[in-house]
Amino acid sequence: MEKKAIRVAYGESLVRLGAENSSVVVLDADLAEATMTKGFKQAYPERFFDCGIAEANMVDMAAGMSTMGLIPFCSTFAVFAGRSYDQIRNGVCYPGFNVKFGFSHAGITLGEDGGSHQAIEDLALMRVLPNMTVFAPSDANECWMCVKAASEINGPVYIRTSRLPSPVYDPDPHFQVGKGRVLMDGSDCVIMTCGIMLEHCLNAVEILKGQGKNPALLVFHTLKPFDDELALAYAQKCSNVFTVEEHSVIGGLGDTVAPVLCGKGSFVFRKIGIQDVFGQSGKPADLLREYHLNGEEIARTVLESMRG
Amino acid sequence: MSKGHAAPGLYGTLCERGFFTRDHFDHFRQLHGILQGHPDIKKCPGVDASTGSLGQGISIAVGMALAAKHLGNGVKVYTMIGDGESDEGLVWEASMAAAHYHLDNLTVIFDHNGMQIDGTNDQVMSLGDAQAKFTAFGYDVVEVMDGNDMQQVLDAFHTPVCPGKPRLIHLHTLKGKGVSFMEGQVAWHGKAPNDELTAQALRDLEG
Numbered sequence: 001m002e003k004k005a006i007r008v009a010y011g012e013s014l015v016r017l018g019a020e021n022s023s024v025v026v027l028d029a030d031l032a033e034a035t036m037t038k039g040f041k042q043a044y045p046e047r048f049f050d051c052g053i054a055e056a057n058m059v060d061m062a063a064g065m066s067t068m069g070l071i072p073f074c075s076t077f078a079v080f081a082g083r084s085y086d087q088i089r090n091g092v093c094y095p096g097f098n099v100k101f102g103f104s105h106a107g108i109t110l111g112e113d114g115g116s117h118q119a120i121e122d123l124a125l126m127r128v129l130p131n132m133t134v135f136a137p138s139d140a141n142e143c144w145m146c147v148k149a150a151s152e153i154n155g156p157v158y159i160r161t162s163r164l165p166s167p168v169y170d171p172d173p174h175f176q177v178g179k180g181r182v183l184m185d186g187s188d189c190v191i192m193t194c195g196i197m198l199e200h201c202l203n204a205v206e207i208l209k210g211q212g213k214n215p216a217l218l219v220f221h222t223l224k225p226f227d228d229e230l231a232l233a234y235a236q237k238c239s240n241v242f243t244v245e246e247h248s249v250i251g252g253l254g255d256t257v258a259p260v261l262c263g264k265g266s267f268v269f270r271k272i273g274i275q276d277v278f279g280q281s282g283k284p285a286d287l288l289r290e291y292h293l294n295g296e297e298i299a300r301t302v303l304e305s306m307r308g
Numbered sequence: 309m310s311k312g313h314a315a316p317g318l319y320g321t322l323c324e325r326g327f328f329t330r331d332h333f334d335h336f337r338q339l340h341g342i343l344q345g346h347p348d349i350k351k352c353p354g355v356d357a358s359t360g361s362l363g364q365g366i367s368i369a370v371g372m373a374l375a376a377k378h379l380g381n382g383v384k385v386y387t388m389i390g391d392g393e394s395d396e397g398l399v400w401e402a403s404m405a406a407a408h409y410h411l412d413n414l415t416v417i418f419d420h421n422g423m424q425i426d427g428t429n430d431q432v433m434s435l436g437d438a439q440a441k442f443t444a445f446g447y448d449v450v451e452v453m454d455g456n457d458m459q460q461v462l463d464a465f466h467t468p469v470c471p472g473k474p475r476l477i478h479l480h481t482l483k484g485k486g487v488s489f490m491e492g493q494v495a496w497h498g499k500a501p502n503d504e505l506t507a508q509a510l511r512d513l514e515g
Contacts, residue, residue, distance in 0.1 A: 025378070049374065052408075057367050057401035064371020067356070068379055072371075087398075090361040091368060095349045 003165040006196065007104040009140030010161045011036025013147035014073060014102075018044050021071065021151060027062050028075045029055045034163075035075040035104045055080045059087035059099070066098045071151055074099060078106035078119035078160060085125060092156050093129040100150045101126075102159045107246030108274065108291060109164040109196065109284040118279035124251020126158040127224050133177070134224040136160040136194040136253075141171040142221045149177050162246075164284050166196040180227040182234075186216030189240035189306055191298070192231060194220045194253050197244045200288065203295025204244075208302060215302070223253060228260045235261050240268045240306045244298055249273040268307045272298055309355075310365025311390035311419065312346040313498065319343050319352070327354035363398030365389065366416060370402045373414035373474075388417040392424030395433045400445065406474040407446025414474040415465070418442065419455070421483040423494045439478055447476035455479025456486075487512045 018024050018040055025047045032038040032050070041048040051058035055076050062072035081088065081103055092099045106119045126134045133153055135146040143161065150157040172181050180192075184205060193201045198219050208215045216234055220227060235241045241261065243254040254271030261267055274291055288294040292301060309318045316336070323330055328342065335341030342351045346360025356372075359365040369387035376383035389399060406414055418438070426432050435441070443449050448470035452460050464477045483497070484490025487509045490501075501509055 046378070049409075051405060052401075054401040054405070056363075056398050057370070057405055060364050060367030060398070060402070061371035061374060061405060063357070064368040064373075065375040065378075067368075067372055068375035068381070068383070070375050070378070086361055087364060087367070090358065091364045095358040 002168045004140040004168050005163060005165045006137055006140060006143045006161040007034070007036045007163055008165075009137075009143035010075075010102050010104065010147065010159065011039045013144045014040040015043050016144065017147055017151055018047065022047075023069060023071045024073065024151060025049065025065060025070050026073045026075060027051055027058050029053055029058050029080070031076055034077070035102070037075045055084040056087045059084040059101075060091040062099045063087070063091040063095070063097045072099050073102050073150075075102045075104070077117060078103040078122040079117050081119065081122040081125050081158075088126075088156070089129055093131045096131045096155050098154055098156070100157045100159065102147070102161060104161040105163045106160045107162060107195070108279040108287045108293075109162055109246060111163070111284045111287065112281050114281035115278040120248045120274045120279065121251065122158075122160060123223060123245075123247050123253070124255070127251065127256065129156075131155050132224065133157045133222070134160075135221055136223055137221050138169075138193070138195055138198040138219050139166060140168045142175070145172070145175045146221060149175075153177070160195060162196045164196060167199050169198075175221075178222045178225040178227060180218050180220040180222075180230040182216070182230070183219055184215065184217040186238060187214045188238060188308070189213060189242065189302060190216040190218060190234040190238040191242045191244055191302070192218045192220065192234075192253065192257055193244040194223060195246055197246050197293065200293060200295045200298060201244050204298035204302065207295060207299035211299075211303060213303075213306070220253065223256050226256050226260070231257050231260050232264055235267055236265055239266075239308060240302070242270050242272055242298075242302055242305070244293070245273040246293060247273055249275055268305055270301060270305045272301055309347055310359055310369065310387045311362065311393050312359030312365065314388070314390070314419075315343070315345065315347050315360075318347060318355070322352070322354040325354070328352070362390070362393040363396030363402070367398050367402040369414060369416070370406045370409075370411065373406070373411040374409050376413055377409070377411065384413045384415070386415045386417065388419055390424075391418070391420045391422065391429050391435060391438065392432070394418075394435060394438065395424075403442065403445040403447065403474075410472040411474045412469050412472055416447070416474065416476045418476055418478050419481055420479060421481040423483050423497055425497050427494055442476045442478070446473060448473040449476045449478055451478045451480075453480055455481035
């Protein structure tokens with residue numbers, strides 16, 4: 001199966017969008033080689049603005065540019081969402097400015113650079129801001145659809161992308177902002193995921209099937225607004241509910257699903273993710289195993305927790 | 309208005325220029341009022357950026373000036389920053405970018421009254437030679453010795469722009485100018501007078 005890092009897809013998506021829409025401008029903070037905005041920089045140098053290693057200023061410059069009718073895409077590492085958070089909050093979300101954030105290298109699969117650079121909190125930070133739309137595409141095709149959708153939303157949008165090459169699946173013909181996708185129907189447990197954890201959830205599903213289970217698999221490219229209806233319907237159908245994310249279990253997908261289930265029935269509910277710790281250096285595959293996020297580990301947690 | 313806490317001054321000016329009627333002042337800082345504690349672009353007509361978190365206004369202004377250059381629409385951008393505000397690193401990040409992108413359509417007005425909430429600039433965080441710093445960051449600096457003298461201020465605005473450089477108008481100002489008990493008093497940085505002192509202040513200003 002073809003593999004492509006979502007950050008690469010982000011870079012290609014910007015070039016494609018730039019051809020369609022001359023109002024699109026891209027800002028980067030000296031990371032164009034890594035966030036993959038270098039393609040846009042080559043294609044449209046007059047619409048690419050390097051802001052130097054100054055993420056806070058990048059975000060507010062984008063805010064100012066949006067007031068003139070431009071559609072700025074700010075690009076840096078997801079870990080710097082924290083560094084520019086006051087600007088994202090007060091400079092962009094509070095006034096509701098039309099600024100997009102394509103933040104890459106999210107999660108522990110950033111790998112060797114270590115815990116200082118592995119964002120495990122960005123989804124939590126972004127979800128809590130009024131006016132913000134939050135995307136976490138699970139492959140290259142979804143990334144393009146999220147980038148395209150972001151350009152059509154009049155307001156702030158966050159797009160979480162990853163460093164590691166990951167499988168490219170068939171595009172969703174029914175992509176819609178705020179709607180989840182049923183990748184696999186099932187009856188006795190449901191796994192809900194987002195981002196590149198999809199690959200590992202698919203591996204887990206194969207293992208679970210081998211153990212005689214019948215898992216459903218849902219993927220959510222939009223964390224906000226969230227598809228409450230789909231999540232609840234499958235929770236009620238399958239009873240055993242598992243969320244899987246390459247993010248802290250505090251404030252991410254799991255905490256998006258939890259309130260949907262509250263008061264709606266009796267479920268087994270486990271949040272599989274980073275368990276309130278920072279990451280560390282290592283190969284992505286080793287890190288996924290260490291933090292119980294590869295297919296085998298996900299399947300093991302599911303089997304240990306399932307009831308009925 | 310990058311120093312968003314100076315909102316009352318901004319509101320008075322916007323009202324005089326017809327952006328809203330005087331009755332809104334009765335609801336200043338009150339529930340459902342358009343005149344928030346700090347300027348809010350979504351609520352108050354004439355406000356160009358929601359400010360109050362210091363350092364952000366100048367950074368947004370740099371983005372506006374850069375977009376204006378990119379679009380070639382001839383827009384000129386003006387922003388007022390404070391001296392206390394210049395403790396924020398963002399002021400200097402924004403300044404670096406303004407020089408890097410040769411934003412000669414940007415004018416930064418630097419209100420240098422020497423005071424901030426907890427004391428004088430020198431007590432809290434010395435700016436050192438502010439003018440030398442702004443010059444070193446690439447501004448064409450125009451100094452106004454008496455920033456409370458409107459003629460001097462206007463003259464500064466009419467100085468020719470230096471091509472390729474952002475402009476900074478350095479206003480030496482006196483906080484509380486014209487109000488006997490407020491002049492140069494750091495205690496009045498962010499405090500409203502009671503009825504009696506308000507009457508006194510109005511007498512002083514009309515005097």
